[in-house]
Amino acid sequence: MxxxxxxxxxxxxxxxxxxxxxxxxxxxxxxxxxxxxxxxxxxxxxxxxxxxxxxxxxxxxxxxxxxxxxxxxxxxxxxxxxxxxxxxxxxxxxxxxxxxxxxxxxxxxxxxxxxxxxINLLKEKVKSLEEDIRKYKNITDDLEHKLVLEKQGVSLLVEKLKDIEYNNSEDIFNEAIDLISEFIYAKTVSIYTLSKNNFLRMKVRKGPQFLPNSLPVDKSVVISMAMEFGSANANVLYLTEVEYNFEYEPAMAVSVKYGKEILGFIIIEIIDPEKINKNTEIYLKILADWLSTLLLASSELSENQNPDFLTSKKFNNILEKIEERRKRFGIPYSIIIVKYNNINSINLFKKFIRDTDFLFIDKNKKEIKIILTSCSKGGLTRVLNNFSHENIKVVEAYTKQ
Structure with a gap:
């Protein structure tokens, strides 16, 4: 009762x-x-x-x-x-x-x-329909976003990249993290660099932290799979028999490579589950490719590079990579060839270039070839003006856009 x-x-x-x-x-x-x-x-x-x-x-x-x-x-x-x-x-x-x-x-x-x-049943149906509408809206938005990424994403990205001028490698990291976050709507995106002992160190992050700032690659199944296959997401955790610790497992990871060498990883730490799909992985690979070519000159990602001057023998090889990037992404670059008189004058050029640019010395011809990465005609003009103030003799200078 x-x-x-x-x-x-x-x-x-x-x-x-x-x-x-x-x-x-x-x-x-x-x-x-x-x-x-x-x-x-x-x-x-x-x-x-x-x-x-x-x-x-x-x-x-x-x-x-x-x-x-x-x-x-x-x-x-x-x-x-x-x-x-x-x-x-x-x-x-x-x-x-x-x-x-x-x-x-x-x-x-x-x-x-x-x-x-x-009435209560109808209210429940309405709630259910509202939930379905919300899900369908999310799916529709996601599909719309995928279509943009598939059809216009790269072109939109390239258009934005053309307007960016980098003063140093830190700008590259910051711009990369912003672009990734903007294009795939991830809550937390980070870029980790990889050392020779397979140890990851966080370089930059946008959003609330999930992963530790440094960790061995083998601590994470997702990152280990990305290292082996180029990309991986949290779905691999359902297929693996290896024990794993959830605090080391990101939603997605894509390796940043230069040739066969892995320089680091673009890591999506937190993202809505419905956005974990093959299209997002493909898009991240494109961004990783873009990032690897931009960071070719960064001593923080490539331990094989001399941060001061490279021999002229490497000029054609690196120029080929920069040209490949220009054709693929439309990122302009500039070439300057100058004469130098003595060893002391060589150090003068360091004042006018960024750590993302390349300098090649030919001691026989007493020439220095400079590749200004991500540099338009306007940027080239500013560099040439600085050279003229120092009475530096320019043999040739041009921009490819």
Whole structure:
């Protein structure tokens, strides 16, 4: 019995008992001479409030109290009083009207409850539909984004890259992390560099941290797979039998390579699960390729490079890579060939170039060839103006866009 039923039972018992006490005290003979009978009125109210079951309970108690009151007041004439229409009509009306009113009241309440159930079901359906709409919207947005990435993403990226001028390798890292985050809507993106002992160190991060700032490659299944196959995502964790620690597992990882050498990794630490797909991996590979060519001159990613001057023998090889990048991404570069007089004047060139640019020395011809990576005609003009102020003799200078 729930609280509502207990309260109804106590209410009926208490009020009918009070009516009975008043009845006995004032010798009302069960209110049979009062019109309308208080027991009748109360039973009707109970039928309206609680329905047919409690109406029958109220009628039973009322009838008992009516007969008990007549017995206490009439004694020897009890049966004379009871067997009469004046007395019997009271319990008859109480039960009859209580039953009818309670019956219709219960039908009405059942109808309301049914409607409420239907409303709740409809609300649940609406919530379910809203959830489906939200999911479909996310899927639609994701598909739309994929189409942009597949059809226009690279071109949009290239257009942005053409307008970027880099002062140093740090700019490259920052621009790369911003572009990745912008194009794939990842919550946390990071770039890690790789040392020869297969140890990763975080270079730059955008978003809340998930992975530690440094870790061995073999600590992470996802990164180890990316090192072997070029890219991997968290789905490989369901296929591997190797034990892994979740705190070392990113959502996605793509290796940054220069030739066969792995320079580092673009790592998506946190991203919405629905965005983990092959298209995103493919796009990250394109960005990784772009990043590797830009960082070709960065001593922080390539331990084989001399940070000061390279021999002229390496000029054609590196120029080929820079030209390949220009054809693929449309990133301009400039070439300057200058003469130098003595060894001391060589160091003068370091003042005017960035750590992302290349210098090649030919001691036989006393020439220095300079490749200005990501440099438009405007950038070349500024460098040449600086050279002219130092009376540096320029043999040749041009830009390829």
């Amino acid at each position: 729930n609280k509502k039923n207990i309260f109804a039972f106590l209410e009926i018992t208490l009020i009918l008992t009070i009516l009975f006490i008043l009845d006995i005290t004032n010798k009302f003979f069960g209110y049979i001479f009062v019109d309308p009978n208080p027991y009748f009125i109360f039973s009707i109210l109970i039928a309206i409030r609680y329905g047919i079951n409690f109406s029958l309970l109220s009628g039973s108690i009322s009838t008992f109290y009516i007969f008990l009151s007549i017995f206490f007041n009439a004694r020897n004439d009890f049966f004379k009083f009871v067997i009469s229409w004046t007395v019997l009509k009271n319990p008859l009306y109480i039960f009859l009207f209580g039953f009818i009113i309670g019956f219709f009241r219960d039908i009405y309440i059942q109808k309301i409850n049914y409607q409420n159930e239907q």
